[in-house]
Amino acid sequence: MNGRCGRKAQGWRGLGCGRRMTAPREAIYQALSEMAGHPSADEVFQKVRAGRPGIGLATVYRNLELLRNGGHIRLVDAGDGKAHFELNHAAGGGGHHHHLICRRCGSVVDYMDFEREELELISKLEKHLSRKYGHQITDHDISFYGLCQKCAAQGSKR
Amino acid sequence: MNGRCGRKAQGWRGLGCGRRMTAPREAIYQALSEMAGHPSADEVFQKVRAGRPGIGLATVYRNLELLRNGGHIRLVDAGDGKAHFELNHAAGGGGHHHHLICRRCGSVVDYMDFEREELELISKLEKHLSRKYGHQITDHDISFYGLCQKCAAQGSKR
DNA sequence: AATGATAATGATAATTGTTATCAATAGGCG
DNA sequence: CGCCTATTGATAACAATTATCATTATCATT
Numbered sequence: 331m332n333g334r335c336g337r338k339a340q341g342w343r344g345l346g347c348g349r350r351m352t353a354p355r356e357a358i359y360q361a362l363s364e365m366a367g368h369p370s371a372d373e374v375f376q377k378v379r380a381g382r383p384g385i386g387l388a389t390v391y392r393n394l395e396l397l398r399n400g401g402h403i404r405l406v407d408a409g410d411g412k413a414h415f416e417l418n419h420a421a422g423g424g425g426h427h428h429h430l431i432c433r434r435c436g437s438v439v440d441y442m443d444f445e446r447e448e449l450e451l452i453s454k455l456e457k458h459l460s461r462k463y464g465h466q467i468t469d470h471d472i473s474f475y476g477l478c479q480k481c482a483a484q485g486s487k488r
Numbered sequence: 489m490n491g492r493c494g495r496k497a498q499g500w501r502g503l504g505c506g507r508r509m510t511a512p513r514e515a516i517y518q519a520l521s522e523m524a525g526h527p528s529a530d531e532v533f534q535k536v537r538a539g540r541p542g543i544g545l546a547t548v549y550r551n552l553e554l555l556r557n558g559g560h561i562r563l564v565d566a567g568d569g570k571a572h573f574e575l576n577h578a579a580g581g582g583g584h585h586h587h588l589i590c591r592r593c594g595s596v597v598d599y600m601d602f603e604r605e606e607l608e609l610i611s612k613l614e615k616h617l618s619r620k621y622g623h624q625i626t627d628h629d630i631s632f633y634g635l636c637q638k639c640a641a642q643g644s645k646r
Numbered sequence: 647a648a649t650g651a652t653a654a655t656g657a658t659a660a661t662t663g664t665t666a667t668c669a670a671t672a673g674g675c676g
Numbered sequence: 677c678g679c680c681t682a683t684t685g686a687t688a689a690c691a692a693t694t695a696t697c698a699t700t701a702t703c704a705t706t
Contacts, residue, residue, distance in 0.1 A: 350673050350682055371663080386685035391664065407565050411693075412663065430623055433557075439621055443613070451609055455601075456632060463597055464637030465588050473629045474614060479622030508653055508702050529692080544656035549693065551654095569664075570692065 347400030357382050358393045359402065368406045368414040368438050401468070409475075410436045429471075432478035439478070505558030515540050516551045517560065526564045526572035526596050559626065567633075568594040587629075590636035597636070 345351065345359055361377040362369065369377070375390040394415055397403045406414040408431060419426055430439040456467050476482075503509065503517055519535040520527065527535070533548045552573055555561045562576040566589060577584055588597040614625050634640075 352673070352683065354684070384685075386687095388665080388686080389684055392683085405567075409563075430617055430621055430625075432623070433626075439623070441617060441621070443616060443620065448609060448613070451606060455606070458601060459588055459599060459632060462601065463588055463599070464640070465590070465597070465632070465634050466640040467588075467632045467634040468591075469633040471629065471631045471633065474617060474623070474625045475627040475629065476623050476625040482622070482624040510654060510702070512655070542656075544658095546657080546694075547655055 345397070345400075345402065347396050347402070349396065354378075354382070354385060354389050355393045355396070357385070358390055359397060362394075362403060362415055363417055368408065368416050370412040370414050372412070374415065404469070406438065407471075407473075408436045408438050409433065414438070429473040430478075431473055431475050432481055433475055434477055434481040437478050503555070503558075503560065505554050505560070507554065512536075512540070512543060512547050513551045513554070515543070516548055517555060520552075520561060520573055521575055526566065526574050528570040528572050530570070532573065562627070564596060565589075565629075565631075566594045566596050567591060572596070587631040588636075589631055589633050590639055591633050592635055592639040595636050 345356060357378050358374060361381075362374055365374070365377060371391055371394055372387075374394065375385070375387050378385050378390060394403065394413075398405055398415075402418055403415050404418040406416055406429065408414050427440040427442045430441055431437070452470060452472075456470070459465060460467050503514060515536050516532060519539075520532055523532070523535060529549055529552055530545070532552065533543070533545050536543050536548060552561065552571075556563055556573075560576055561573050564572040564574055564587065566572050585598040585600045588599055589595070610628060610630075614628070617623060618625050
């Protein structure tokens, strides 16, 4: 469904993030939403470029940053020096998850195995930290690092 | 105390991480251990340089990477595009903590406010994920993002 | 303690992800 | 429809990190 919004800035919560609603911006969000996993900025660029050859790389960076500030997408650190992105379903309650990251090959597995327990602890912590340190918490990242099955099997040589 | 080890590679668990034990490597670890907070690679470089003018930046990068792989130090993502480091006290049980990171100014607050509860959940999760996905988990990162008190006070303009 | 194979270093070039610049363009309120 | 200005696209600039390579230092073996 394309029509998340007709194509108007639509207040301060829409894709426009309070700015003008532009075709490139929509295309970038659209592209990311159609991609599996956690594409890097460049991968998003390639994808958008496919249906919109004139797009500029800088525009992709700018909008990913904007969408992130607007809370629509989320940044994932795969430890490979590039920024990776994914849709932020956290708010909508759609598909919030945490990560399992391989230190050797950089693969990222999403997991949702945390039950109510984990969610409860998180929101409790969030509230507590918020009060104690005066931070305005908007987001969190929980990741486990190590070796994926494949890399672990290769032995820990070199 | 300097003498974490006389100055020999000392097996595969020492600072040498299974490689040759060198003075630069020791100096780099030493420097990091004397620094507060979460210095960047360059900050570590500057500090080491003070007592060892000939040190090369590449050597610092190489050894930080090595020490990280060896589990002696830990990487912190402050979201400012640079890698930051801290001693890994996780194993030793010394001062393990999690982070509260400001998205605007990049400041990082360590907190240890999680009680037994949090630790229990983590180790439970670690075990569960390890079994389910075949990952060999060695490490985790729990960070809350948002605005620190100061930045939040400045309003969310711009 | 001297030797020698080779891992590690230091200086620097190269690479790479990201950001700044700026003229041209397009969004959307009047 | 027309204007104001945010946004774009192309590209230069930037900064952090990595690769290269001749030289030096470590340390197992003698």
